[in-house]
Amino acid sequence: MANSLIEAKNLKQYFNTPRGKLHAVDDVSFSIEKGTTMGIVGESGCGKSTLGRTMIHLLESTGGQIMFKGEDITKVNNKQLIKLREDMQIIFQDPFSSLNPRMTTMEIVTEPLLLSKRFSKKEAEERANEIMNTVGLSPRLWNAYPHELDGGRRQRIGVARAIALNPSFVVCDEPVSALDVSIQAQILNLMQDLQEKNELTYMFITHDMSVVRHISQNICVMYLGQLVECSPSKELFQQPLHPYTKALLSAVPSTDIQHKKERILLKGELVSPVNPKPGCRFAARCNYACDRCHEPQKLEEISPGHFVSCCRVNEIN
Missing domain, CATH: 3.40.50.300 (P-loop containing nucleotide triphosphate hydrolases)
Structure with missing residues (x-):
């Protein structure tokens, strides 16, 4: 750039x-x-x-x-x-x-x-x-x-x-x-x-x-050695798109007692970073995982400056 x-x-x-x-x-x-x-x-x-x-x-x-x-x-x-x-x-x-x-x-x-x-x-x-x-x-x-x-x-x-x-x-x-x-x-x-x-x-x-x-000003979200979402800071907090980013943000304490956030609890086990298989490394803990998640994923620009690595990003947002 x-x-x-x-x-x-x-x-x-x-x-x-x-x-x-x-x-x-x-x-x-x-x-x-x-x-x-x-x-x-x-x-x-x-x-x-x-x-x-x-x-x-x-x-x-x-x-x-x-x-x-x-x-x-x-x-x-x-x-x-x-x-x-x-x-x-x-x-x-x-x-x-x-x-x-x-x-x-x-x-x-x-x-x-x-x-x-x-x-x-x-x-x-x-x-x-x-x-x-x-x-x-x-x-x-x-x-x-x-x-x-x-x-x-x-x-x-x-x-x-x-x-x-x-x-x-x-x-x-x-x-x-x-x-x-x-x-x-x-x-x-x-x-x-x-x-x-x-x-x-x-x-x-x-x-x-x-x-x-x-x-x-900008934030990259990392999971087991890979970037899953990159975005301007303000946009990431207003509209997170990757399931892992949403789970991270749901855990941030809030002072707004009128609008309580729903905590996203992750289940499943962490994938080993030793000789990992192709595909999304978050899939084992993701509520939206499907067969396509086991195929190699790559960061794609969803909106200007906002990149997400998820094959179902348009379906779940």
Whole structure:
């Protein structure tokens, strides 16, 4: 796409297991426009985090293509990867285990600046001071160690480290799921302010539909390694089309006591992601499953920008 910063084309990530190949990410395609946020949602184990890590080469893909700023970065050498690291960053889910316990706040934020070899030690410290002020870390905390800080402050360090080199693209791997609700709001607002200021592009991975609705312009719903629905955020919440998306949204708490939602309870067992059979992987838990669901499914555009992978989508909506 013309305005896309990063794009995945038929991306695959398989892992070898004693029982066969585990299809963690299977034939996934999407693009993210510059300066926007793409939400990736789904239940635990669906491959969200693996997809994010594959996009930025923390894991090397099994197949498919990754396009970044119009260039194919699917296979890169060490020299190219070092350069990419400056432009593609990640905010990890756990703000404690992702930080070096032997380094102070200042040292953690300064480290990527020094590794880039673009800054002297003095320049790196000045840049780190500026970044930490931006993310709301008080000067009295600059010499503190991670174990001396609460979860919100630790995650601010993670955000500061991720934006230190002015990246274009940031994978946010459930960055607020380990935080209290009030702290979640602070971190989300901080991330949106930084996005507006620096024109950042986010891939926001979460299982929390309320959070993804707040921060994302577009959303992809993932199930057992595959995308089942992709849509603008507002449209997805107003008119979900895939049975799995409907079930996810039915579980979102609502404050509207006048119009109670009917909870969709999923029955049946999860299909194994190891050597999966062709066809819809949700079929075993779907109330609308038929013989055609056992045939290979693909994302089809139902309305402008709204893609669904379901052979019965027009019948059940």
